[in-house]
Structure formats: structure tokens, C-alpha cells
Amino acid sequence: MVARVEAGRHVLLASIEGAVVVFELPSAGEVVIGRGSEADIVIDHPSISRRHASLRIAEALLIEDLGSANGTFVGGKRLPPRAPTPFGAGGLLELGSVLLTLRGGDEAQVARTTSAMVVADPKMEEVHANVRIAAASALSILLLGETGVGKELFARRVHELSPRASAPLVRVNCAALVESLLEAELFGHERGAFTGATQAKAGLLEAASGGTLFLDEIGEMPLATQAKLLRVVESGEVTRVGAVKPRAVDVRFVAATHRDLRSLAASGRFREDLFFRLDGVAIRIPALRERVAEIVPLAESFLVEAARATGRPPPVLSPEAAARLRAHPWSGNVRELRNVVMRSVLFCQTPSLGPSDLRFDAVSTSSPSASVPSPASVPSPASVPSPASVPSPAGMSVERAERRQRVIEALESTVWNQTRAAELLGVARRTLQTWMIDLDIPRPRGGR
Numbered sequence: 082m083v084a085r086v087e088a089g090r091h092v093l094l095a096s097i098e099g100a101v102v103v104f105e106l107p108s109a110g111e112v113v114i115g116r117g118s119e120a121d122i123v124i125d126h127p128s129i130s131r132r133h134a135s136l137r138i139a140e141a142l143l144i145e146d147l148g149s150a151n152g153t154f155v156g157g158k159r160l161p162p163r164a165p166t167p168f169g170a171g172g173l174l175e176l177g178s179v180l181l182t183l184r185g186g187d188e189a190q191v192a193r194t195t196s197a198m199v200v201a202d203p204k205m206e207e208v209h210a211n212v213r214i215a216a217a218s219a220l221s222i223l224l225l226g227e228t229g230v231g232k233e234l235f236a237r238r239v240h241e242l243s244p245r246a247s248a249p250l251v252r253v254n255c256a257a258l259v260e261s262l263l264e265a266e267l268f269g270h271e272r273g274a275f276t277g278a279t280q281a282k283a284g285l286l287e288a289a290s291g292g293t294l295f296l297d298e299i300g301e302m303p304l305a306t307q308a309k310l311l312r313v314v315e316s317g318e319v320t321r322v323g324a325v326k327p328r329a330v331d332v333r334f335v336a337a338t339h340r341d342l343r344s345l346a347a348s349g350r351f352r353e354d355l356f357f358r359l360d361g362v363a364i365r366i367p368a369l370r371e372r373v374a375e376i377v378p379l380a381e382s383f384l385v386e387a388a389r390a391t392g393r394p395p396p397v398l399s400p401e402a403a404a405r406l407r408a409h410p411w412s413g414n415v416r417e418l419r420n421v422v423m424r425s426v427l428f429c430q431t432p433s434l435g436p437s438d439l440r441f442d443a444v445s446t447s448s449p450s451a452s453v454p455s456p457a458s459v460p461s462p463a464s465v466p467s468p469a470s471v472p473s474p475a476g477m478s479v480e481r482a483e484r485r486q487r488v489i490e491a492l493e494s495t496v497w498n499q500t501r502a503a504e505l506l507g508v509a510r511r512t513l514q515t516w517m518i519d520l521d522i523p524r525p526r527g528g529r
Contacts, residue, residue, distance in 0.1 A: 091142070093174075094381055095124060095181045111137045113147070114176060128177025137165065142183070144168040151177035180385050180395070199379050202372035208235075211364050216242035220361030221314075223299075224337040228506070229414030230366045232337035236295040239335050248292030251285050256301035256484070257512045259519045264306055265322055268313075274323025286319045290330040299359065300340035300351065301484060307352045314358045334359060350479055369411040369418060376411070376418065377403045383419050384434070387426035396426065396434040405436045413504065420504065477520075485520040488513070492522070499524075 093104040104122050106112060112121040117131030124133075130149040137143040143165040146153035153160045154175035160166050168174065174181040200209055215222050216239045224232045233252070240250040253266060265275075269284030286294060296302070302310070313319050314334065318327035336359045345351035369376065381398060388395030398406075411417055424440040431438075477485070488506065495501035503513040517524060 091138070091183055093122070093136075093181050093183055094378075094385075095179055106136070106138060109138050111135055115147075124176070124179055126177065126179050129179060130177075133176050136168070142168045144174060149176070175394075180389065182381060182385065182395070182397075199375050199382060201374045201378050202367075204367045205372055205375065208364060208366060209238075211362070212238055213242055215239065215362040215364065217244070218362070219333065221334040221336070221359045223342070223360050223363045224335065224366060225363060226337075226339065226366035227368050227414055228339050229416030230368060231415050232366060233295070233297060235364070235366060236293075236297075236335045236337060240293040240295075243293065243333065245292045245333055249289055250293045250295065251289035252295040252297060253285050254297045254508075255306075256298035257508060257515075259515075260303045260306060263302070264309065267306070268309065268319055268321055270322035271324045274321070278323070281321070284319065284321065286313060286330050286332060287328060289332050293333045293335055296334065296336040296359075298338060299336040300338040300342055300345060303478070303481075304350075304352065307355050311352060311355045311358065314355070350483075369414040373407055376407050379415060379418055380406055380422050383422035384426060387423045390423075391427060394432075396429050396432055396438075399433050399435045401436045402434050402439055405439055409441065417504075481520060484516070485522065488516055488520060488522060 091106045093106060095104065113132055113135050114120060114122045114124065114129075115131050115133040116123065116125055116127075116129045120132060128151050130147070130151070132147045133149040134147055134153045135145045137145070144153065144155060144160070145165045146160045146162045148162045152175075155166055155168055168183060174183065200206060212235060222239055224235055226232055236252070237250060240246060253263075255263060258266060261275075265282075265284070267284050267286055269282050269287055270278050272278055272281045313330065313332075316327070317329060317331065319330050320327045342351050342356050342360070346353040346356045369379075377398070380403070384395040384398060406418070406421075413420070421439060421441055425434060425438050428440060429438045488502070491502040491505045492499070495505065499513055499517075500510050503510040506513060508516075514524075516522075
């Protein structure tokens with residue numbers, strides 16, 4: 082449910098079990114925060130008392146501990162009971178082990194969040210509305226969007242809102258496994274089906290029976306595997322590798338891709354029949370640069386997460402730093418934003434996170450332009466393969482050649498720094514290294 086905040090009002094952002102929830106505050110008056118149903122703001126957490134604290138809203142805001150068991154803290158200092166204390170916008174409030182921050186309500190929009198999602202843009206309101214409608218159906222869902230926009234979170238949200246919520250949600254990254262391993266993982270295998278198969282193993286399709294199977298990066302699935310998956314989608318039966326008799330499965334399919342599957346299907350690089358089976362409802366998730374209103378709320382939720390990981394209070398995001406974040410292009414979308422905030426909090430030594438504290442680059446310092454490597458970080462020309470030195474091996478399929486080209490482009494754009502290239506591709510460094518071996522991409526001498 083999305084709620085707009087009137088100008089001049091304030092909101093509390095609470096980090097509860099990894100999710101960030103927004104509570105609207107009235108323009109004036111007093112609200113009681115606690116675990117009990119009689120509280121005005123109910124936070125159901127064991128560290129919070131039934132009537133934990135009160136917040137008085139007038140010309141100034143005052144927070145008062147109501148004799149709670151685990152205390153009320155402002156800026157890391159415990160308040161004495163029954164002693165109203167000034168509390169301003171941007172301040173950090175701790176009730177027991179729940180962290181809250183106070184924000185002015187004059188920023189564009191603020192929304193309630195579920196499953197660690199922030200909704201503060203009309204485009205995203207529509208996306209969430211479509212997700213709720215589609216989740217209740219039995220149709221397959223295709224999530225479209227750039228790398229890092231949060232497709233996996235939406236897949237989880239579809240599952241949570243569906244009639245299958247109590248059954249398993251199983252995820253498989255179609256781009257992270259070579260073809261033979263992908264088939265074995267999806268369909269399972271019988272004992273002796275191949276070298277090393279010392280015992281029978283159920284595949285992910287069987288594991289997801291009754292629930293949801295999330296096929297991430299479906300556009301990277303090899304054509305041969307697509308044909309076998311199509312039979313499962315059409316028949317509701319899966320045949321393990323090395324088996325003769327099929328097994329019945331009941332799976333709801335949610336697929337995600339950053340590629341244009343319709344174009345791939347038209348050119349024969351993705352099975353058209355499988356595309357239409359998976360394209361029951363297509364939902365496009367906008368890039369972060371298309372929903373600027375969400376950048377700061379997301380950053381604040383990551384501030385809380387980062388501070389919790391370091392065991393200290395989160396710094397306050399300064400207005401200048403917030404403006405800098407809003408102006409950044411965010412080619413890596415929400416994933417890039419999270420990485421920037423996590424790095425920035427790690428190295429920030431002051432109570433306020435200013436623009437000079439923002440670390441947009443993983444290996445450099447603070448500015449977006451600092452992504453250009455320093456001379457000391459650039460490998461010597463002899464150690465970096467040139468495009469001509471890494472031609473595609475003869476006989477490589479179109480799909481694998483395209484993936485190979487994307488990996489090489491990412492490596493070249495980062496001067497063959499594998500850690501940074503993996504971030505651009507949205508995968509783990511180990512996954513990138515596996516791809517380089519599988520796709521016959523030589524690692525530079527002196528290996529980075």
C-alpha cells in the first residue's frame with residue numbers, strides 16, 4: 082500500500098528484521114510507539130515493550146521513554162525514563178534492537194515497504210499493483226528489466242502473494258551454470274547417469290513442486306535446455322537425466338531477463354513456443370534512473386543495513402550527499418546503489434555522510450569520475466589480452482558467443498579487473514571466473 086506524505090509532516094523509517102517500514106506521523110500531537118495493540122505505532126518485535134516510547138509533535142519533536150525494559154536510545158545514548166528529549170529530522174532512534182530514522186515529509190513521496198522494498202514512484206506503484214494481480218493467478222510471469230533493478234525481489238514478492246506462498250520458492254540462475262550442469266540441476270539425474278553420479282538426485286523442478294520456480298536470466302538458457310524445459314511446462318512432467326519414466330511436477334514459473342526475448346525468439350535464438358509459455362504476464366521493472374524519488378529512501382534503508390553490519394549507529398545522509406545520489410546515473414541500478422552505500426558507511430568516520438564520503442568506485446575514492454583506474458592499478462599492456470587475442474573458438478553457439486562477448490566487454494571496460502567486471506555483470510567473482518574458463522577467455526598474466 083502506497084501512502085503520500087503531506088508537506089511539512091514527518092515519517093519514521095524502521096528497520097525490522099531486514100525490511101524497512103515507513104510510518105507516517107501526524108502534523109501535531111502525540112503518538113505512542115510500542116508492541117501492544119493500544120500503541121499508535123505498533124512494532125511487533127520482542128525487544129520492544131508494549132508501551133515503549135512516545136513522540137510529541139509540535140514546533141519541536143520530543144521523544145520520551147515510557148519506562149521500557151530495553152531502553153530508548155538517541156544518537157547511541159540511552160534516555161532516562163520519563164525525560165522528554167529533542168529529536169530532529171535525520172536523527173537515529175533505537176527502541177530495543179529496532180533502528181528508526183526520522184525524515185521530513187516534504188520530499189516527493191514515501192511508501193510503505195514489504196520484503197525490503199521501497200515504493201516511492203508512480204511507475205513502481207503500477208508495478209506493485211500488477212504484481213499483486215498477477216501473483217493471485219496461475220499464469221507464468223516474465224519479469225523484464227536491466228541488471229540490478231531487483232527482479233529477484235519481485236519474484237519473491239510474486240511467490241509471497243500467491244496461493245503457493247507456503248510451498249517452496251526455488252531459484253536457478255541460468256547464466257551461472259554451464260549447459261550440462263544446468264540440465265542436471267534443473268531436471269535431476271539417476272544414479273550412474275554420468276561420471277560422478279554416484280546416487281540419484283532430484284532436480285530443482287521437483288524441489289519446487291507445489292511452489293514456484295524462479296528462472297533468473299532465462300535469456301541465457303541454451304536452446305537444447307529450452308526444448309527440455311518446454312516439455313515440462315507443457316506436460317507437467319519432468320524426466321531426470323538417465324531416467325526413462327517421467328515424474329509429475331506442479332510448478333508455477335516466474336522467469337526474469339534483461340534481454341529482449343521477443344527479438345531473440347524472432348531471430349531463432351530463443352524458442353518462440355517457450356517464450357509464449359512463459360509470457361503469461363510480462364512486468365517491466367523500471368531502471369533506478371527512471372524512479373529518482375526512490376533513490377534516497379533506498380539509500381537510507383541501506384544505511385541502516387550497513388551500520389548494523391558494522392555494529393555502530395548509521396550516519397545521517399546529508400542533503401548534499403542525497404542530491405549527489407539523485408544525480409548519479411546508476412547504470413547498475415539498485416545493486417550498484419547498495420554497494421555504494423555499504424562501502425561509504427564502512428569508511429565514514431563521522432555521524433553525517435557527506436558527498437565526499439560517497440564511494441562510487443569500488444577501488445578508488447569518492448567521486449563518480451574516480452572510476453577511472455589510477456596508473457598503479459592498470460595492468461601492463463603485455464598482461465592484458467586485446468580483443469584480437471581472444472577470438473571466439475570455432476563452433477561456439479551463438480548464445481555462448483554473445484555471452485562471451487559481454488564478458489569480454491565488461492573485462493575490457495574495467496581494464497580486466499575481475500572483481501569490478503563481475504559487479505558490472507551482476508554476478509559473483511567466482512561465477513565470472515567459471516565463465517572465463519567455460520568460454521575459453523584467457524586470464525591476464527599476473528592474474529587479477
